[in-house]
Amino acid sequence: MHNKIFPIAKTFALLKPFINTSKAPVVEFIALQDKDPFKILIATILSSRTNDTTTTKVIQRLFKVVKNISSLETVPHDELEKLIFPVGFYKQKAIQLKKLPLVLKNNFNGIIPDEIDQLIKLPGVGRKTANLVRWAAFGKPAICVDVHVHRICNRWGYVKTKDPEETEMLLREILPRQYWPFINHYLVSLGQTICKPRNPKCKTCPLIDICAKIKVNH
DNA sequence: AAAACGGGGGC
DNA sequence: GCCCCAGTTTT
Secondary structure, eight states, X not given: OOOSOOOHHHHHHHHGGGOOGGGOOHHHHHHHHOOOHHHXXXXXXXXXXXXXXXXXXXXXXXXXXXXXXXXXHHSOHHHHXXXXXXXXXXXXXXXXXXXXXXXXXXHHTTOOOXXXXXXXXXXXXXXXXXXXXXXXXXXXXXXXXXXXXXXXXXXXXXXXXXXXXXXXXXXXXXXXXXXHHHHHHHHHHHHHHTSOSSSOOGGGOTTTTTOHHHHOOO
């Protein structure tokens, strides 16, 4: 499966001074000031494939109108579309949000679940979103594998797959639980600035000496 | 003006 | 597996 050693502590130590903690992902930022699972769920769904700046603007306006599950039912569909418009994919996301209260009532007694397998059944929620909600809203252990985490793990050579779920499962094995909440934050920061999809800036990478791709070949 | 950019879902 | 969804930000 995986025959490389992940120098976990060293990796995180090298990355730490490099992380801009004041610029936490929008969902974590929300969770910091308001642990309402509803708001975190909505913010997380809206943030998929959308930048944090845009998501923040949208949810600040949205939460003045939509404060809880029941108000999500009553808000007119076209008004909801207008409110979330800037995040993109707004038609699809509006449908998903309107569908949310019913799915919640039918399957989970109107309560937002905290398990991955349950969260995934909600409209607009895949594995990445489910893990992020589980962590941000409930403080439960979760590994949030987005495109950055997935790309970097593949680039390191710990896993070779197109399926982010496989990457998540691998990290579950090799990553001590204490690191789970941080792996996404750290690797997203690295992935946005250095370890980019194309033309990674390996010369200025803090992990240059332990990058598995360079150090190990097989 | 064009390319880059964070997932999810239906088929 | 393949395709669609749609805006903002950066180059």
